[in-house]
Amino acid sequence: MNRSTSLNTTIAFIGGGNMASAIIGGLVRAGHPASTILVVEPSPEQALRLRSQFGVQADAAAGPALGAAGLIVWAVKPQVFEAAAAPCAPYASQALQLSIMAGIPCAAIEKASGSARVVRAMPNTPALIGQGMSGLYARPAVTLDERLQVEQMLAPTGQLLWVEQEAQLDAVTALSGSGPAYVFYLLEAMIQAGVELGLSAEQSRQLAQQTVAGAAALSAQSSETPEVLRQRVTSKGGTTHAAISTLEARGVKLAFVRALHAAAERAAELGAEFGKN
Ligand SMILES: NC(=O)C1=CN([C@@H]2O[C@H](COP(=O)(O)OP(=O)(O)OC[C@H]3O[C@@H](n4cnc5c(N)ncnc54)[C@H](O)[C@@H]3O)[C@@H](O)[C@H]2O)C=CC1
Numbered sequence: 001m002n003r004s005t006s007l008n009t010t011i012a013f014i015g016g017g018n019m020a021s022a023i024i025g026g027l028v029r030a031g032h033p034a035s036t037i038l039v040v041e042p043s044p045e046q047a048l049r050l051r052s053q054f055g056v057q058a059d060a061a062a063g064p065a066l067g068a069a070g071l072i073v074w075a076v077k078p079q080v081f082e083a084a085a086a087p088c089a090p091y092a093s094q095a096l097q098l099s100i101m102a103g104i105p106c107a108a109i110e111k112a113s114g115s116a117r118v119v120r121a122m123p124n125t126p127a128l129i130g131q132g133m134s135g136l137y138a139r140p141a142v143t144l145d146e147r148l149q150v151e152q153m154l155a156p157t158g159q160l161l162w163v164e165q166e167a168q169l170d171a172v173t174a175l176s177g178s179g180p181a182y183v184f185y186l187l188e189a190m191i192q193a194g195v196e197l198g199l200s201a202e203q204s205r206q207l208a209q210q211t212v213a214g215a216a217a218l219s220a221q222s223s224e225t226p227e228v229l230r231q232r233v234t235s236k237g238g239t240t241h242a243a244i245s246t247l248e249a250r251g252v253k254l255a256f257v258r259a260l261h262a263a264a265e266r267a268a269e270l271g272a273e274f275g276k277n
């Protein structure tokens, strides 16, 4: 199939916040005409920003223009999905539906839109700089060509990974969707410690950021497991051993594992609120 023409359609975003902007930015940078991107965004400030930053059409409410979209991207907070969907419903049933909302099941999107062609994606905020990681799930009614359309649309945001079961998206949400927050939390702790140990905030920030970026890059390029790479930093009786022993004694790894379980449970709860099938 011809990938260059597969996205030759109007794309409508319901909600034009952080994640929608990351995807729209990628589309525009990849050469998708801004004139064929429509955003339904009730916040006047956000709508103005979208118009001036990307040159897209941003409307305060859904209207007949939505009916021309071949692809509708649901990018509102899960809690406002039903309120946002009601005025879109009359114009949505002919389009492929792509949701980036945490937790909301395909069945609820099908019910609200009238279209069985539903893909769910779980991106993360590094999508803003093209370094994102998105998990994807497609309902059986979605064709291979439509999967490729979604891939083409999200490719500028970073890496993509399809999962076979919708329930696995809760794990993706817990791991990579929320994941950047765990890394920022680690950075906060490293910077705090650096300052307490006598470095300036700027020095600590540079040291911490490049250490996390370098370790992630080394892990990505190495065939070794993270455990082996960690052991290579850890000299017997040395400084890293002192640090890791403290983390282990305080149950930090277990706490991280439990945190991801809590995130996945919350994603499942959000889904249950909308009647998982
Ligand atoms: N922020 C993140 O790290 C990630 C967020 N997500 C999901 O992406 C979705 C959007 O998240 P963000 O972009 O962070 O939120 P956001 O708050 O930046 O954007 C949501 C936008 O929806 C607009 N909105 C509110 N009511 C509306 C309505 N009735 N109709 C149309 N638009 C309406 C808001 O004005 C806002 O601009 C959420 O469902 C979230 O679960 C997914 C992956 C990562």
Ligand SMILES: O=C(O)[C@@H]1CCC=N1
Pocket: 102, 173, 177, 178
């Ligand atoms: O915290 C949340 O609910 C959203 C989903 C993944 C990242 N942020």
